[in-house]
Amino acid sequence: MALQTEAIAKSGSLSWPGLGPTARALSSRPRAVLAPLAVLIIVLALWQGLAASGAISPLILPSPTAIAGAFAIDGGNLFYHAAYTTMEALSGFVLGNLLGLALAVAFLYSDLSRRTVYPLAMAAQAVPIVAIAPALILWFGNGMAPKVFVTVFLVFFPMLVNALRGLRSADAEVMELLYTLSASPRQELVMVRLPASVPFLFNALKISACACFVAAIVAEWIAADRGLGHLIVLYGSQYRMPQVWAAVLIGTVVSMAVYGLVVLAEARLAPWLTRQRPISD
């Protein structure tokens, strides 16, 4: 469960700063995009040269052009399965994050639920979920359900931990203001606690944007007749390595796109966090 521990470690180091520049880099600084692109091109060129020289067996690492060729041959198939995995991953992403947030809100208002459910949630995190995937398949069948379940499982905890922190992160002064205005608990939640937790929530969303694809693909390895995980196992057994790498590439691009959307959503939904920064530099 390296994935989970890493996710928790990341969520622990909460970060207000450091998020803004990413959003800005995407939108308004061509250099920030061009520089890594140039590095990527150089790496690809070296890779191609290395593969062409015959120093590395194409079975171990096919050349970039061979991978591109795989898209030309099996593109339709690859995209169909990628769409299937994306559906699983995003369902898990949405459900898991909603579950995490809902639990955090419940814990905030009910001490009893926090004391009884939180330890269970933490214990659940310790369950090696992928190892019990065969059992999940027995319970939920061979379709999307067990994959979504695994994804939800890996996604909800970072959200729970971050949201719990975020919901308590409002300044004492701000809470005092709402108190002197005689605000109701619901107004306090909607007007202060949730907005104050936005940077924390996006922290969790960024962690799970990539984790949800890993979870879905790993769950597909166990048993599936569709999805990128299934495809990787299938092509792997046929030694069609360019196709395997093409599947990996699609998975990477899609999960990066989801991550990018989360970053853009943050800049859009939390302008107060980014707007005070100077545009230049």
Place this chain on the structure above:
Amino acid sequence: MGSSSRSGGLTIRDVGMVYRRRDQVTTALTGCTLDIPEGGWASLIGASGCGKSTLLRILADIVKPTSGVALVGGVSPAEARSARTFALVSQQSTMLPWRKILANVELGLEVAGVDKAARRRSAEEAIELVGLKGFEQAFPSELSGGMRQRAAIARALTLKPRFLLMDEPFGALDEITREKLNFELLRILKETSATLLLVTHSISEAIILSDTVAVMSPRPGRISHRVEIGFGHDRTNAMRDDPAFGAYEAELRHALHGPASSARPASHPIPAFAIH
């Protein structure tokens, strides 16, 4: 109505406040008594740390006094808070960072359930009054400290409170803006017959805005002097030229740093910090 035993104004009777924090005990207030009749204007001045904010926070029901009684309009601060009879402008001029200025000024009315059109109108009016027109769509982090203070004042004014509790609301403002807002405040107080309790570090501001100036002395915090300002409620900037103004100023300056502090020690000197 003002002379009944349950005054409709602000009452602080024998209030003491002791903060306990782990092994540290701070006596912030001791034996404070102050009566401000309904519609009256009073100021608190005194050295930093003498308990002015604490007194305001007791009236605003944020902290409970360890002894004595505080009444707002004849009822407890808790009742006054749920009846929304007072508004507090805190020393930090607190804003919600995720709301633009207009939405921040609307906050009080929004919490009170006033409909959108009405609260928008009140907020715009109040923003205009404090001179923040044009900054409705700015975030608090984009404003200066003085502008945030004015936004906090605007938010309090939209509530049209019977009791206005203000903690150094003009502290970060330049002299000219400050004076302008002083007289705007006087106009509003008269219009709404609101009761004012103001904390300030400026002697002249205390005179301009008060019927009574209470001088506090520190360690432990208590009200050491009370100066009645006999200017009535029709005040203009010309009051500064009145010889009485200078006399009040001198009297207050004496009360603040004059011989009183050394010649008249506290009757029961309690160390501000005692080991628990």
